Amino acid sequence: MTALLEVRDLQAHYVSFGGERVVKAVEGVSFTLEEGETLGVVGESGCGKTTTCQAIVNLLPPPGRIVGGSIAFAGEELTRKSQREMRHIRGAQIAMILQDPMASLNPLFSIYRQVSEPAYYHRALRGRGLRERVRELLNAVRIPSPAMRMREYPHQMSGGMRQRIVGAIALAGGPRLIIADEPTTNLDVTIQAQYLDLLKELQDKTGVAIIFITHNLGIVARMCDKLAVMYAGKIVEAGTVRELFNAPRHPYTKALLGSMPKLGSKEKLLAIPGHPPDLATLPPGCAFHPRCPEALPTCATAEPPEIQVIGSWSARCWRAEPQEISATDATTDSAKDIHAAAAVGD
Amino acid sequence: MAFVTEQTRAALAGSAPILAGLRRRWLRLAAGLPVVPLAILIPFVLIAVFANVVAPYDPTEPIPGAKLFEPPFWADGANPAALLGTDFQGRDILSRLIYGARVSLIVGVMGTIVAGGVGTTLGIMAGYLGGWVDQVIMRITDAWLALPALVFAIFLATMVGPSMWNIIIILGAVYWTRYARVIRGEVLSLREREYVKLAEIAGASSARVILRHVLPNVLNSAMVLASLTIGVVIIAEASLSFLGVGVPPPEPAWGSMLADGRSMLMVGDWWLTVLPGLCIMMVVLATQLMGDWLRVRLDPQLRNL
């Protein structure tokens, strides 16, 4: 069976000043997502998380371009599709939830209009069928009295409601994958938790796969099956949430886990000393070595290879080593503890 | 750039330390001087400055012995003494065009300086002092902006009576409002910056904060606005002169030359109107291009002005 989404060696660059400056926002990213699975993508600002997702739907802002790699969605290669062909994927197969609920809705159009569009264009619903569908969707995202609310305008809704409406829009075309780009960063703490529960519930109902972009490892622990940690345009460590939370191999993953805020906390991950590097002028060797507490002399000169730790678990670090098979079972219990800790956090 | 994410933008912004960025900006400023507008402006400025040297005749007196409406050199029966022919009083068109450049540029530059000076000062006062000062200045700005610039200028010129310096002051009075509004907005956002707040907390006097922190920062915007205003002021002066309330005769102004030549248009003597118009167009085009260039270099945020 083919995976729902298979990204191989994706490279996306922003070339500006006539080629003088090349920002390698995504440089050789690979991951696989199965139907109904949830992948968390974490990393600091500017590590290429958002660019990766924009590349998947082929909507990189200019001057961004996909310069290499492949994106296979349900066996179909997306990088070779035209914008016209991609239109039938976006909204219908792959939907996206953006960061800012206040800005994501068009102020001049009614909620009905905005929620109904994907269903109108992708599922050819009209008239009563369309209205019924919008009502169902609004019901599903717990908008009270949807028949009345759908005639209203975005400014009449609270932030939490608007983000739920954005969720309804994402579901409207019946997608198989939703990419949620930090969907809760602009929400209040209690509303964050409610929203996450809602997403989880909708996922259980519809079987949609989710890619969750976030700063917040608490959200990952609560929502995701798999985790990819990005740094400077690369995935530095990937594996199941359980594996990575329990025994992270990459020093950056360790640092992130060490600075993990509680779920709902507003503070960002700033506890790691130093700043992420400028993607146009990356340091030689491992991009993380200037900030790495465990850096070896080789780290400054040679780029670490991707080490397969075990199964789908991999890390790009000179210190990482393949793991003995017997050790895995022992880690299971402590991973559960972390889940529990995250749940207590809210 | 349509939807660059916050992350990418942060990565771009965080890349260069501010000082290096400033230096690079000025280097690039010097490296990419705009060729086209300078190639137009420099000759015009030189001609204006050295009008008395360049011009073959006194622009206000008829050429002795010349007839009225002599045709230019390319037409039959041209008078070799008057290259571009003569006007309805037998004055040399070429000399009048040359001196006209002086009038146009003086009014354009001085009018802009008056407008910019008054507008920037009032804009800083409104934005920095706030309260009733702000209210009074901004309400006046709003009200004055309501009058179409040309109508307001005509009214003032009719009241005050024509002279070149009056026109400068009048155009300054008409156009300062645009500066006041933009500069006030800039100052309001500057006041939110940390270093301005710190200076205030540290007990620096208002005058000191304005001179050290506010003024240098709004100067960029004022410069960009000024480069874009010059052309507008030049056209306004030409319009007033055309209507007979601008620079008074016999001073040569391109606007009044246009008006004088209008009657001859019907008989096909097009150069009397086309030439001064072309001069206006070239100068304004060049100042606009300079302005666009400055705007891109100094302050990309002002691109929508």
Add this chain to the structure above:
Amino acid sequence: MTQFIIRRTFYALISLFILSVTIFAIVRLTGDPVTMLAEPGARAEDLDRLRAEWGLDRSWPVQYLTFAKNVFTGDLGKSFNYQMPVSTLYFQRLPASLQLALAATFISFIIGIPAGLISAVKVNSAWDNAGKVVALFGLAVPGFWLGLVMILIFSVWLGWLPTSGQGGILHLIMPSVALGWYFAASLLRLTRSSMLEVMRSEYIKLARLKGLPGYVVIAVHAFKNALIPVLTLAGINLVVMINAGVIIEVIFAWPGIGRLLYEGIFQRDFPLVQGVVIQAGIMIVLINLTIDILYAYIDPRIRLAK
């Protein structure tokens, strides 16, 4: 929304007050108004009589109140030349100016909005550069000169169009292009920048992510939002064109308000000039207010605000 309208009306009244004070002050600061307000060549005793008649011998506040009362009741003074109230003259000329301004608005729309739209959608392309050139020339080529050049080409040389006067549609072509030219450029610039700003917004990003057809994203989602400032400008432009088309009306002998103003200047008919200026100011303040209120109806954020 009622509150919004009340606030805007209040601002409009303040603007009118400031305008009236400005004009009143300018007239009195720049010389003895009697010499301006009296017919040229009046004798000294006539001047004194006029001074008493207009209350110019009284204190400034009293004078201002009289002036404001007159303006408020629509009395803008009497033209020497026509021996008629200025407001009557103004409204006699209004239809001609309105006709010209509407035609010029039409011209500026069909050039400015599509060109601005294409420039924004195809940003940094050849289309965009062409748009930039049009915008540049719109600002740099004075409309009155364009008008004269058109007369030269289409009337004098080709003999296709009438040189001047009001009449059929042919009479309208050149003056409306000359007048609308500058405004087309300003509409182009605003349409472009407004579209670009909207296209950068999150909701347009989401509209694309929904998989809507490109024309729906641009023509429906983006354009509707981008149009608000453009229509505002167009409304203001219309009133400016009605009142400030002086030179174009002079060149084409168009019997509108601009030409009335020119006659006022030419014949030193001071009350006429002052009256037209005041009337122009009032109209613009009122149209600004109207646009603000229309905004409230178009934009649900204001319409539905409590």
